[in-house]
Amino acid sequence: MICVSGLKKAFHGQVVLDGIDLQIPSGEVVAVLGSSGTGKSVLLLHLIGLMAPDAGQITIDGVEMTTMSERALLKFRRNIGYLFQEGALYDFLTVAENIAFPLKEHARMRPAAIKAKVDEFLDLIDMNGAGEKYPAELSGGMKKRVALARAMISGPKVLLCDEPTSGLDPIRSRDISGLIRDLSKKLGCTTIMTSHDIEHSFMVADRLVVLNNGRIVIDGTKEALRGSADPFVREFLNS
Amino acid sequence: MFIGLKNFITHLGRIILFLVDMLGCIVRGRVRVGEVFKQIYAQGIQSLAIVMATSFASGAVLAMQSRVAMERFGAKELIASLVALSLVRELSPVFTALVFSGKSGAGMTAELGTMSVNSQILATRTMGVDPMEFLIVPRFLACMIVLPILVVVSEVVGIFGGWLIAVTEAGVPSSYYIHQTLDAIRYVDFFSGFVKVFFFALLIGWVSCYKGFYTSGGSMGVGRFTTQAVANCYIAVIVSNTILTKAILTFWGN
Numbered sequence: 435m436i437c438v439s440g441l442k443k444a445f446h447g448q449v450v451l452d453g454i455d456l457q458i459p460s461g462e463v464v465a466v467l468g469s470s471g472t473g474k475s476v477l478l479l480h481l482i483g484l485m486a487p488d489a490g491q492i493t494i495d496g497v498e499m500t501t502m503s504e505r506a507l508l509k510f511r512r513n514i515g516y517l518f519q520e521g522a523l524y525d526f527l528t529v530a531e532n533i534a535f536p537l538k539e540h541a542r543m544r545p546a547a548i549k550a551k552v553d554e555f556l557d558l559i560d561m562n563g564a565g566e567k568y569p570a571e572l573s574g575g576m577k578k579r580v581a582l583a584r585a586m587i588s589g590p591k592v593l594l595c596d597e598p599t600s601g602l603d604p605i606r607s608r609d610i611s612g613l614i615r616d617l618s619k620k621l622g623c624t625t626i627m628t629s630h631d632i633e634h635s636f637m638v639a640d641r642l643v644v645l646n647n648g649r650i651v652i653d654g655t656k657e658a659l660r661g662s663a664d665p666f667v668r669e670f671l672n673s
Numbered sequence: 674m675f676i677g678l679k680n681f682i683t684h685l686g687r688i689i690l691f692l693v694d695m696l697g698c699i700v701r702g703r704v705r706v707g708e709v710f711k712q713i714y715a716q717g718i719q720s721l722a723i724v725m726a727t728s729f730a731s732g733a734v735l736a737m738q739s740r741v742a743m744e745r746f747g748a749k750e751l752i753a754s755l756v757a758l759s760l761v762r763e764l765s766p767v768f769t770a771l772v773f774s775g776k777s778g779a780g781m782t783a784e785l786g787t788m789s790v791n792s793q794i795l796a797t798r799t800m801g802v803d804p805m806e807f808l809i810v811p812r813f814l815a816c817m818i819v820l821p822i823l824v825v826v827s828e829v830v831g832i833f834g835g836w837l838i839a840v841t842e843a844g845v846p847s848s849y850y851i852h853q854t855l856d857a858i859r860y861v862d863f864f865s866g867f868v869k870v871f872f873f874a875l876l877i878g879w880v881s882c883y884k885g886f887y888t889s890g891g892s893m894g895v896g897r898f899t900t901q902a903v904a905n906c907y908i909a910v911i912v913s914n915t916i917l918t919k920a921i922l923t924f925w926g927n
């Protein structure tokens with residue numbers, strides 16, 4: 435269960451988040467929508483403690499994280515997977531080493547067990563045989579799938595994805611959207627993704643949240659979104 | 674003016690905090706030995722050939738020039754001592770530090786800078802790993818280990834360069850040259866050189882890692898921060914060398 439209440443953040447007087455309240459039960463897949471620059475990425479960065487809010491609370495499974503020290507956060511983040519927009523794979527490690535990294539760091543597992551798990555995930559992301567490649571040799575879509583595997587391999591309770599489909603062609607977008615939904619449901623994690631891609635969000639998410647001017651304008655299922663009379667939502671849907 | 678001063682102080686604070694963080698990590702034993710060895714290997718390989726080439730050349734040039742000077746004063750047999758003392762006390766530490774800044778130091782900044790602009794450093798934090806421990810400390814420690822080794826290499830190669838010129842051109846007997854060299858270098862010369870090297874390594878590691886860690890602005894930023902890092906290392910080495918030389922001569926005598 436993720437609870438966000440009264441979350442506020444401003445940069446040099448420019449208000450980006452202006453009181454966000456959000457409750458997400460465990461296992462739910464939520465898409466955060468909004469036009470470019472509304473603060474979707476900023477919201478995600480708060481949820482993993484890479485940014486500190488000006489006001490408000492965030493609790494994950496009852497643990498307040500806005501007041502934690504960086505050292506405590508480092509430990510806490512082991513429960514959270516984060517998918518960066520650009521993938522952010524280590525370019526000095528191979529695909530397999532990248533995926534294995536969180537396990538090598540935190541799981542007390544034997545190398546053979548780690549290898550088996552990495553192979554299983556390579557299979558899940560449909561990249562068998564690419565384990566020895568370096569990220570520089572991969573396409574954008576492949577990098578994202580590898581990054582998703584790295585974010586998911588240690589079985590996090592929460593998965594945060596920043597724009598998983600941006601920069602990909604429609605087919606690749608559908609692939610990665612489907613993969614996020616399947617993996618989330620399979621591993622039972624609470625997933626929050628940001629997107630400006632309405633179609634794919636409808637496909638992946640149980641629930642949609644639309645941000646505008648630092649506030650949530652609508653929070654509900656796709657039916658609720660389609661039926662909304664809010665002018666911003668209407669314009670956003672028709673764009 | 675006032676804003677400039679405030680910026681300068683915040684910046685200075687950040688630089689010092691970075692060093693404190695880095696040393697704190699080392700003191701608490703958060704050191705990844707495997708990563709340190711990887712970095713030692715990488716940095717050593719990067720700089721070894723160029724350090725050897727420049728040292729050989731400076732040793733040889735030093736011998737040619739001292740031959741002119743010494744022959745003028747009729748003290749040809751002192752070429753060996755002059756070459757050895759100049760190299761060990763001054764030239765090898767400073768030259769090697771400068772060459773190392775431009776090669777391995779720049780390499781560190783560019784690598785870390787690229788990671789920084791590609792969110793790899795942030796990603797490290799999201800995976801619950803301290804980037805200071807995983808990425809910075811190994812590079813810094815490797816720098817502290819590799820530079821002194823390179824300086825010893827530089828001294829040996831430089832003396833060899835001097836020997837070659839003295840024996841082939843000035844007609845100094847080989848065994849006499851070697852004997853003179855070993856006679857001339859005292860412990861104090863060797864160690865005063867190493868005090869300098871210690872500070873140079875600290876400064877280069879600190880500056881290069883700091884600049885790389887805080888790189889921003891895409892690929893242009895990587896270029897800008899890397900050249901800044903090299904320029905700052907040069908200044909740090911040259912200025913600290915002046916201060917250290919004065920301090921060593923004052924407190925350690927000659």
Ligand SMILES: Nc1ncnc2c1ncn2[C@@H]1O[C@H](COP(=O)(O)OP(=O)(O)OP(=O)(O)O)[C@@H](O)[C@H]1O
Binds near residue numbers: 445472
């Ligand atoms: N570190 C920062 N310092 C200053 N301003 C920032 C910072 N991060 C974000 N902002 C500002 O916050 C606003 C929201 O940025 P954010 O990246 O969250 O947008 P977004 O909704 O993710 O947009 P996009 O869809 O383009 O990714 C922007 O106006 C941006 O300029």
Ligand SMILES: [Mg+2]
Binds near residue numbers: 474475476596
């Ligand atoms: Mg964004």
